[in-house]
Amino acid sequence: MTSVEEILTTLSKELGEKMLQTPPSQLEKVSVRVNAGIHRDALKILLDKDESAGMSAITGVDLGETIEVMYHVRTHGIIVTIRTQVPKKDPRIETITDILPGANFHEREVADLFGITFEGHPDPGRLVLSEDWPRDLFPLRKDAEITNIESKKENITALDESNQSSDEGVLTTVIIGPQHPALIEPEKFSLKVDGEIVKEVKPRIGYVHRGIEKAAEKRTYLQDVYLVERICGICNAYHAACFCQTVETIMGTEVPARAKFLRTIVLELNRIQSHMLLLGHAGLEIGYEPFFQYMWRDREIAMDTMESLSGNRVIASFVTIGGVRRDLKEERIPKIKAGLATLKKRMVFYKNLLESDLTLKMRTKGVGVLERQDALKLCVVGPVARGSDVKMDVRKDEPYAAYDKIPFKMISYSEGDSWARLMVRLDEINESLDILNFALDNLPTGPYRMRVPRIVPAGEAISRVEAPRGELFYYVKSNGTAYPERVKVRTPTFANILSFVHIAEGGNIADVPASFVSLDPCFSCTDR
Amino acid sequence: MSLDFTLVFRALVFPGFSFILLLTFLCDWVERKIEARMQNRMGPTYTGPAGILQPFADFIKLLAKEDMVPRNTRSVVFKLTPILSFSMFVFAMFFLPIDGSNVILNSGFQGDLIFVLALVSVANFFLFLSGWSSSNPYSEIGATRVLTQFLGYDIPLSILAFGPALLASGLSISTIAASQRIPFALLLPWAFILFIIAVQAELEKDPFDVPHAETEIVGGYETEYSGRRLAFLKLAKDVQIVLGAVLVAELFLAGPYGPVFLGIPEFWYTLWFILKVLLVVVITEYLTCIFARLRIDQVLVVNWRLLMPLSILSLATAAGVAFWLNLGVG
Amino acid sequence: MAKKIKLSPMLKEVVSQIFRVPATQKYPAVRPIVPEGFRGKQIFDINLCISCGLCASDCPAKAIEMVNVEGKKRPLFHLDRCVFCYQCAESCPRNAIKDSGFFELASTNKYDLVIRPEIDHEKGSEE
Numbered sequence: 001m002t003s004v005e006e007i008l009t010t011l012s013k014e015l016g017e018k019m020l021q022t023p024p025s026q027l028e029k030v031s032v033r034v035n036a037g038i039h040r041d042a043l044k045i046l047l048d049k050d051e052s053a054g055m056s057a058i059t060g061v062d063l064g065e066t067i068e069v070m071y072h073v074r075t076h077g078i079i080v081t082i083r084t085q086v087p088k089k090d091p092r093i094e095t096i097t098d099i100l101p102g103a104n105f106h107e108r109e110v111a112d113l114f115g116i117t118f119e120g121h122p123d124p125g126r127l128v129l130s131e132d133w134p135r136d137l138f139p140l141r142k143d144a145e146i147t148n149i150e151s152k153k154e155n156i157t158a159l160d161e162s163n164q165s166s167d168e169g170v171l172t173t174v175i176i177g178p179q180h181p182a183l184i185e186p187e188k189f190s191l192k193v194d195g196e197i198v199k200e201v202k203p204r205i206g207y208v209h210r211g212i213e214k215a216a217e218k219r220t221y222l223q224d225v226y227l228v229e230r231i232c233g234i235c236n237a238y239h240a241a242c243f244c245q246t247v248e249t250i251m252g253t254e255v256p257a258r259a260k261f262l263r264t265i266v267l268e269l270n271r272i273q274s275h276m277l278l279l280g281h282a283g284l285e286i287g288y289e290p291f292f293q294y295m296w297r298d299r300e301i302a303m304d305t306m307e308s309l310s311g312n313r314v315i316a317s318f319v320t321i322g323g324v325r326r327d328l329k330e331e332r333i334p335k336i337k338a339g340l341a342t343l344k345k346r347m348v349f350y351k352n353l354l355e356s357d358l359t360l361k362m363r364t365k366g367v368g369v370l371e372r373q374d375a376l377k378l379c380v381v382g383p384v385a386r387g388s389d390v391k392m393d394v395r396k397d398e399p400y401a402a403y404d405k406i407p408f409k410m411i412s413y414s415e416g417d418s419w420a421r422l423m424v425r426l427d428e429i430n431e432s433l434d435i436l437n438f439a440l441d442n443l444p445t446g447p448y449r450m451r452v453p454r455i456v457p458a459g460e461a462i463s464r465v466e467a468p469r470g471e472l473f474y475y476v477k478s479n480g481t482a483y484p485e486r487v488k489v490r491t492p493t494f495a496n497i498l499s500f501v502h503i504a505e506g507g508n509i510a511d512v513p514a515s516f517v518s519l520d521p522c523f524s525c526t527d528r
Numbered sequence: 529m530s531l532d533f534t535l536v537f538r539a540l541v542f543p544g545f546s547f548i549l550l551l552t553f554l555c556d557w558v559e560r561k562i563e564a565r566m567q568n569r570m571g572p573t574y575t576g577p578a579g580i581l582q583p584f585a586d587f588i589k590l591l592a593k594e595d596m597v598p599r600n601t602r603s604v605v606f607k608l609t610p611i612l613s614f615s616m617f618v619f620a621m622f623f624l625p626i627d628g629s630n631v632i633l634n635s636g637f638q639g640d641l642i643f644v645l646a647l648v649s650v651a652n653f654f655l656f657l658s659g660w661s662s663s664n665p666y667s668e669i670g671a672t673r674v675l676t677q678f679l680g681y682d683i684p685l686s687i688l689a690f691g692p693a694l695l696a697s698g699l700s701i702s703t704i705a706a707s708q709r710i711p712f713a714l715l716l717p718w719a720f721i722l723f724i725i726a727v728q729a730e731l732e733k734d735p736f737d738v739p740h741a742e743t744e745i746v747g748g749y750e751t752e753y754s755g756r757r758l759a760f761l762k763l764a765k766d767v768q769i770v771l772g773a774v775l776v777a778e779l780f781l782a783g784p785y786g787p788v789f790l791g792i793p794e795f796w797y798t799l800w801f802i803l804k805v806l807l808v809v810v811i812t813e814y815l816t817c818i819f820a821r822l823r824i825d826q827v828l829v830v831n832w833r834l835l836m837p838l839s840i841l842s843l844a845t846a847a848g849v850a851f852w853l854n855l856g857v858g
Numbered sequence: 859m860a861k862k863i864k865l866s867p868m869l870k871e872v873v874s875q876i877f878r879v880p881a882t883q884k885y886p887a888v889r890p891i892v893p894e895g896f897r898g899k900q901i902f903d904i905n906l907c908i909s910c911g912l913c914a915s916d917c918p919a920k921a922i923e924m925v926n927v928e929g930k931k932r933p934l935f936h937l938d939r940c941v942f943c944y945q946c947a948e949s950c951p952r953n954a955i956k957d958s959g960f961f962e963l964a965s966t967n968k969y970d971l972v973i974r975p976e977i978d979h980e981k982g983s984e985e
Contacts, residue, residue, distance in 0.1 A: 174665070196825075219918065223918035286821055287734060287737055289567065290817045291820075293567035297881045311893075311896050311897040311957070317944070325948065356864035360820050362820075363820055567875070
């Protein structure tokens with residue numbers, strides 16, 4: 001694995017004088033600073049050296065006179081940041097979607113929230129804000145006044161949803177969502193179909209946008225832990241853990257060993273809950289109700305374990321800055337291990353079922369195929385990538401919590417269809433059960449929490465965790481007060497949305513719900 | 529012209545309209561309870577002892593709700609099709625012997641097997657019309673799927689139904705049911721299994737559940753209905769399930785005929801009838817639970833490439849069995 | 859066919875489930891067992907309170923309001939805004955807020971959803 005120094009030396013060698021001095025921060029070791037316009041060259045150099053490099057996130061930070069745009073590139077298992085600045089009076093920068101198509105939605109989000117125009121973007125338009133939001137109000141800028149907003153009708157430009165005729169014939173528009181029984185959360189997908197074949201998909205997200213990134217700037221760090229937990233119910237422990245890790249990196253502290261193991265335990269328990277929910281939901285979408293009922297009945301074991309560990313079934317509120325909030329008493333461990341053993345036995349049945357059931361395989365094999373090179377170009381993360389033979393997992397690439405001390409396997413399948421993605425998740429449940437057993441057996445003694453000051457020193461940091469849906473990315477910038485300056489969240493489904501478009505286009509319309517559900521969408525996470 | 533009391537009693541109370549309605553509610557309850565137990569949950573429990581009044585309570589609840597007719601529908605067709613399809617199904621039941629003879633005595637005739645199958649097709653066609661007359665894209669997609677499915681599966685259904693007719697040397701359902709000293713399910717087991725699969729597709733249950741796939745097309749042809757019309761549409765669906773089960777029982781399981789102990793034969797015939805219908809309902813519910821839902825093109829492939837050739841083969845073998853049996857009997 | 863065709867295990871599982879007790883818990887006839895440490899309704903001991911106000915300033919949902927009770931500031935808990943994170947219990951320097959296993963908080967009366975700080979002069983302890 002190429003080390004950070006080698007990457008940076010290559011970049012500085014090839015960019016030469018175009019590379020500017022980086023300001024001192026926790027990010028300084030892995031970032032380069034260039035002028036706007038040179039960012040494309042820097043990106044091309046990184047892509048030449050590593051064909052599986054992908055865009056992890058694009059962050060905007062309001063610095064007063066300028067807006068800083070940071071391109072976080074994931075290469076060789078680490079994140080390298082390319083930083084540029086654009087003046088607020090004339091915020092324009094060239095797009096990178098021709099080099100890396102997966103950056104499409106990331107750029108649109110920064111354009112929506114900061115008002116930056118990405119020149120040459122193939123499909124600019126509102127992404128997270130609604131159409132009637134005033135055109136000159138950019139919420140994440142520091143000088144934005146968000147009170148008494150009037151909905152302006154003239155700002156509304158409806159999507160083109162009429163039936164249009166083209167050379168091939170008449171295209172009917174079928175709209176899935178925002179309210180639809182196939183989707184658990186509201187988003188709109190406009191499909192243009194010709195008979196049974198889907199020709200074009202246009203997603204519109206932002207129906208559940210709650211402005212969490214802006215709200216995080218108005219609350220203290222301690223209150224923010226609870227706020228980010230509620231971005232998504234099903235992966236809540238991951239949001240809390242990632243945020244706490246980022247803040248701890250800024251402070252320069254390291255949590256005690258017992259806290260790391262306890263964090264791993266609650267994270268893996270959350271992963272089991274999430275994957276079981278998805279597998280049951282997939283069964284329901286393809287009409288296999290007994291599979292759904294059995295899976296959710298067995299999921300209750302994980303919910304009861306979470307309740308005994310953290311005090312609540314879904315939102316754990318277990319991780320805090322400096323460690324975890326409560327201890328796991330020795331006398332509770334045997335009952336937890338008994339529950340995990342029951343789950344392990346049931347997983348044998350489900351694995352057998354997924355491998356041998358005829359109608360299930362007829363609905364999922366060969367359906368919604370995502371080829372490996374498309375997965376790389378679209379920068380997808382998580383089981384969607386691992387089902388298409390892209391071997392990436394933050395727990396192996398950049399171990400956090402206790403993952404460097406616990407042995408486990410990274411699961412990947414190469415077929416790239418819905419069946420492969422469901423099998424990846426099933427095998428990951430088995431791996432999580434093994435990790436949990438190992439962690440419970442080898443729990444180190446010692447304190448589970450350390451005192452941290454309420455005021456965080458100035459600085460910035462990045463942290464990533466492997467949430468059930470993929471890589472979860474946090475960037476926090478602190479200005480030395482008790483309130484954060486900027487919190488940026490890039491959730492895994494946001495990175496995976498483009499694959500929806502790719503998978504649905506060219507396929508049967510009857511396959512759309514089955515393939516969407518195998519991508520495990522979580523739209524609360526997407527919209528924040 | 530004097531009103532024949534027996535005729536009115538038989539047509540309206542037993543074994544006519546009221547009995548069929550109560551049998552429908554019973555079969556619905558058994559179906560939901562068995563499906564729930566297969567999925568390790570409780571099923572209807574609180575309405576009536578063990579929840580037996582639940583289907584009745586659902587029907588009453590729907591009758592009490594507001595009944596809206598959307599503006600753009602073809603309103604005459606929209607308003608009439610639920611009650612029409614319900615009455616077609618009930619009328620088809622009148623030709624199936626329930627307590628040893630048809631509902632209206634001596635109304636069976638040679639060829640009423642074909643008549644009943646035609647009535648089922650017409651009633652299904654009314655269900656299609658109910659979806660087609662609502663001006664809703666989801667209803668239209670659901671309605672076309674119903675049409676494609678039942679027109680396709682009617683053919684193997686009819687071909688397989690002729691197997692027992694050959695064995696009984698007659699096309700009247702009462703003759704077929706009466707001439708089964710050994711149930712035809714044992715003499716023609718392959719036809720029995722294929723017939724159950726064809727009935728499963730006619731009744732639109734898993735794995736042939738496509739017209740009702742809520743996750744894809746919301747409510748299918750029922751989307752725009754509410755209130756009383758929805759109650760009758762759902763009731764029509766339930767009567768269709770009972771009709772399918774009754775057809776299987778009459779053609780392959782010797783209908784109402786079975787050992788008679790003390791008392792009037794009609795009582796025992798009715799009892800055996802109910803037990804056999806419930807058995808078929810349990811078997812179809814089992815098939816529902818072990819399969820996922822197939823896509824519409826996979827449903828058509830199963831029909832035209834699998835079921836059709838096998839049903840023609842089964843008819844040929846049924847002819848052979850009939851010939852061999854008649855030769856043996858003399 | 860050289861490979862053995864494996865039958866789906868669902869065929870047997872579905873039949874065997876018919877003979878098992880349903881997994882449904884018969885709530886509310888059967889009470890669920892709530893583990894110790896479950897974050898239910900808060901119990902506030904007014905005698906331990908020192909009026910520091912840390913619970914109100916740390917609450918992420920702004921569900922605690924400091925009100926005047928007999929000359930001192932005491933917390934009033936708005937349970938309809940509360941997210942039951944128990945940051946108040948952690949921030950309290952005197953452990954005046956404790957958890958209970960009571961979770962059946964649904965009510966049609968707004969006054970049920972507020973925990974008022976009241977001193978009971980006869981007993982010398984509170985609500």
